[in-house]
Amino acid sequence: MRGLWLSLLLGAVLISGLALACAPAKVSTAAADFYKNNTVELISSMREGGGVDYATRLFASYWTEVTGGKMVVKNETGGGGIVQANLIYTAKPDGLTLGSSMVVECLVVPQVYASPGVQWDASKFSYILDYRYDSTFALSISTKKPYATIADLQKVKGLKTGSAAATGHSIIGPAIVAEVFGLDGMKVVLGYKGTSEVGLANGTGELDFWVMKRGTLQSAIDQGFIKTPLLVVSTKRNDLFPGVPAIPELVKLTPQQENLIKAEQATLAAYGVVFFAPPGIPKDRLEFLRNTFTKIAEKEDVTQKAQKTAFQELYSDKAKRIVTGKALEDSIKEETARWQEYKPIFGPLIDKYKQ
Amino acid sequence: MEQALVQGLRSIFDPGIIGFVVLGVLLGIVIGVIPGIDGFQGLVLFLPFVFYLPKEQALACMVGLSSACLTGGAITAVLLGIPGDVPNAATIMDGYAMTRKGEGGRALGAALVSSGLAGIVAVIFALAMMGLVRPIVTSITSGDLVFLILLGIAFIGVLGKGSMVKGLISGGLGLLVSFIGLQISTGIPRFTFGITYLFEGVDLVPVGLGLFAIPEMIMLATTGSTVAIGGVAIKGMKDVWRGVRDVFRHWWLFLRSAVIGYVVGIIPAVGAGTSVWVAYGQAKASSKHPEKFGTGTVEGVIAPQSAANGVDAGALLTTLSLGIPGSAMMAVILGGFLILGLQPGPAMLNEQLNLSVMLILVVGIGNVLTTILALFAAPYIARVSTVAAAILVPLILVLVFAGTFVSRQHFNDLVMLLIFGALGLGMRSYGYNPQALFLGFMLGGLFEHYFFLAVKTAGPLFFLRPVSLVLIFLLVATFSFGPIRNMVVRRSRKGAEQA
Numbered sequence: 001m002r003g004l005w006l007s008l009l010l011g012a013v014l015i016s017g018l019a020l021a022c023a024p025a026k027v028s029t030a031a032a033d034f035y036k037n038n039t040v041e042l043i044s045s046m047r048e049g050g051g052v053d054y055a056t057r058l059f060a061s062y063w064t065e066v067t068g069g070k071m072v073v074k075n076e077t078g079g080g081g082i083v084q085a086n087l088i089y090t091a092k093p094d095g096l097t098l099g100s101s102m103v104v105e106c107l108v109v110p111q112v113y114a115s116p117g118v119q120w121d122a123s124k125f126s127y128i129l130d131y132r133y134d135s136t137f138a139l140s141i142s143t144k145k146p147y148a149t150i151a152d153l154q155k156v157k158g159l160k161t162g163s164a165a166a167t168g169h170s171i172i173g174p175a176i177v178a179e180v181f182g183l184d185g186m187k188v189v190l191g192y193k194g195t196s197e198v199g200l201a202n203g204t205g206e207l208d209f210w211v212m213k214r215g216t217l218q219s220a221i222d223q224g225f226i227k228t229p230l231l232v233v234s235t236k237r238n239d240l241f242p243g244v245p246a247i248p249e250l251v252k253l254t255p256q257q258e259n260l261i262k263a264e265q266a267t268l269a270a271y272g273v274v275f276f277a278p279p280g281i282p283k284d285r286l287e288f289l290r291n292t293f294t295k296i297a298e299k300e301d302v303t304q305k306a307q308k309t310a311f312q313e314l315y316s317d318k319a320k321r322i323v324t325g326k327a328l329e330d331s332i333k334e335e336t337a338r339w340q341e342y343k344p345i346f347g348p349l350i351d352k353y354k355q
Numbered sequence: 356m357e358q359a360l361v362q363g364l365r366s367i368f369d370p371g372i373i374g375f376v377v378l379g380v381l382l383g384i385v386i387g388v389i390p391g392i393d394g395f396q397g398l399v400l401f402l403p404f405v406f407y408l409p410k411e412q413a414l415a416c417m418v419g420l421s422s423a424c425l426t427g428g429a430i431t432a433v434l435l436g437i438p439g440d441v442p443n444a445a446t447i448m449d450g451y452a453m454t455r456k457g458e459g460g461r462a463l464g465a466a467l468v469s470s471g472l473a474g475i476v477a478v479i480f481a482l483a484m485m486g487l488v489r490p491i492v493t494s495i496t497s498g499d500l501v502f503l504i505l506l507g508i509a510f511i512g513v514l515g516k517g518s519m520v521k522g523l524i525s526g527g528l529g530l531l532v533s534f535i536g537l538q539i540s541t542g543i544p545r546f547t548f549g550i551t552y553l554f555e556g557v558d559l560v561p562v563g564l565g566l567f568a569i570p571e572m573i574m575l576a577t578t579g580s581t582v583a584i585g586g587v588a589i590k591g592m593k594d595v596w597r598g599v600r601d602v603f604r605h606w607w608l609f610l611r612s613a614v615i616g617y618v619v620g621i622i623p624a625v626g627a628g629t630s631v632w633v634a635y636g637q638a639k640a641s642s643k644h645p646e647k648f649g650t651g652t653v654e655g656v657i658a659p660q661s662a663a664n665g666v667d668a669g670a671l672l673t674t675l676s677l678g679i680p681g682s683a684m685m686a687v688i689l690g691g692f693l694i695l696g697l698q699p700g701p702a703m704l705n706e707q708l709n710l711s712v713m714l715i716l717v718v719g720i721g722n723v724l725t726t727i728l729a730l731f732a733a734p735y736i737a738r739v740s741t742v743a744a745a746i747l748v749p750l751i752l753v754l755v756f757a758g759t760f761v762s763r764q765h766f767n768d769l770v771m772l773l774i775f776g777a778l779g780l781g782m783r784s785y786g787y788n789p790q791a792l793f794l795g796f797m798l799g800g801l802f803e804h805y806f807f808l809a810v811k812t813a814g815p816l817f818f819l820r821p822v823s824l825v826l827i828f829l830l831v832a833t834f835s836f837g838p839i840r841n842m843v844v845r846r847s848r849k850g851a852e853q854a
Contacts, residue, residue, distance in 0.1 A: 079537060115542075117538070222702065224489055301696075
């Protein structure tokens, strides 16, 4: 009997504790207080170790210093960013669940090109900040492969490269190379969880080559996964890749191929790691998030840390590098319109080369 | 390297740093013991404090915490049948069964010492192989990972003591549950029935706690007994030391399980969740008495716990040398590096060799400290298995529900906990195997991911590679070793009788 009363008392005390622990988060009228007193979950669309994940953790590492609150980073990978975007789109719009991804490749283009699984409208997300870089791509060969030149690649049938994104430049870049150099049977393998996994796949020899931006390629070169770049996917050389020839220096382009490359270049303006929230979060919280992320992005040591790793190609001009607020929203609308315009060119190309 | 080793040892025993290692270990043990809260969450909670500490102390504390969690989780796995962390689910198979037989002290002793020693073995391997991580990691493709994971999944058929068919059905159900959510390659919703909550898939925590904790607590509550059947007296430190001696008695099992854990730890994204089941399965398949596994045999504790703690040093080495986290906990530690302005990767081992060696040594020291602290407390902790159900059950249930909610703060996770609790109870009643379901669930997503990449990159004959063929051979050998040995023994006995 005594034992029964004891257990009932213990249970009552513990259940009360549970009820208190489960009480809804304190909601304050001021956004600053709200974020100080609640934990934010920032969900990266890519796997640990890659550029998007690195930028996510870099920004998250300054959140406490700037706001006094807590931020937890999580990775929800899959579908080239589609899994995470679906999750963010349908998350509770209280401002406590945020996402980080690549705005063009993972949010705009999958929607414009109606990729299977897309359940969002990119124009409706609450965009916080885009951290931008020059995303000119170059081609590097896997260190496990014996190829040293483009001529070597041209002799091989069925080359494989990889992409962490479901669509966009990660497919178009290699597709352009395949088109202009006649790489027979080349395919872009989709389904990698992030650039770190694609880099590793190059390192194991599972993939033959990689077409990617400067900072990500450099990380993979440092890790011994790929060789130094062979060519720049552009109509002219780029300072990010000193001494590396551009495509027209290696092959005579047809007018159609030249237009294809120019179209690709025209869509590179808005490349960056974007931080965003579900549609419909309260305006004051969105404003607070924009201000906070801008403060973090403007820190000198954040720029230095980013440039030291996977973001050597960050724009040095602050106005180009940090895009937020209405400028960001307008930029996304422009990109959506541009990709819609180029759909007849890029759509068949993507369908032809993706696997 | 020798200089870095000496410097690393000196650094660890600096009072300023060893204090933080001890703090990390204590936090890790507590976090490991609480159901539903794992090392990942513990590290995330600690991360903001990294800002205010010197880098050696901050990183030493984080690594100490991560090295103690799985050992702490083994305590609840053995004594209460509840995994403190996901990899501890394999320890329950025999650890909890031993406690029910009144051998809780022995099981604890075996679990704690095999954890501690495995940590040391893995550290020795890590230090010896610092320059070899890249060649090892770059020799394993997606296709090879398919067979490594298959090695883990294949043990579904030999888990537990019941019918193999029921084990396979349970495992298959687990695979099906793993398919719920947005498909990993395409992002297309699968089996979500339009329910947004299911887009992320079913979370590990409610599944694990539902399958293991809820049925166990219901059983205890309905029988009114204690965990140790009949309240069998705990034999104190003598029982614990018996478990310690068991680890040395089964040294070859311990060593190969620790190596399994270490090798799996090096490979990014596979993790302790796979290694423990591979280790358990190979222990059972190669045992002289496989039928005893699942009924409370000490080998069934030594194998998974050794593998679980062998993972850390390998995962840390991959994180340090390649900048690619070897596990979810290492991803958080990677975040800690970034806060401190350090960039793990190839340059790290050159520019920060002393710090890198120190952190690897912390894994070993952390494991040893955890073992020592927990061993002396073991006879007292083991007494929880004699606490009356009327007191134990409400306490554990509250921790289970709170731990489930704290994980993602989704009320639906509590609903999922109840669903899997009911499923776990039903499975036990009808002789199905909840461990097999959990294993299938845990590894299903990984298997699918690497399988699709393997086929896309190398075609249907992706297994025609040396590493894959070795793994296939190991798979076949593991399952045929026992029957072949039994056949040889029977034949030689027959021969001797005829003679």
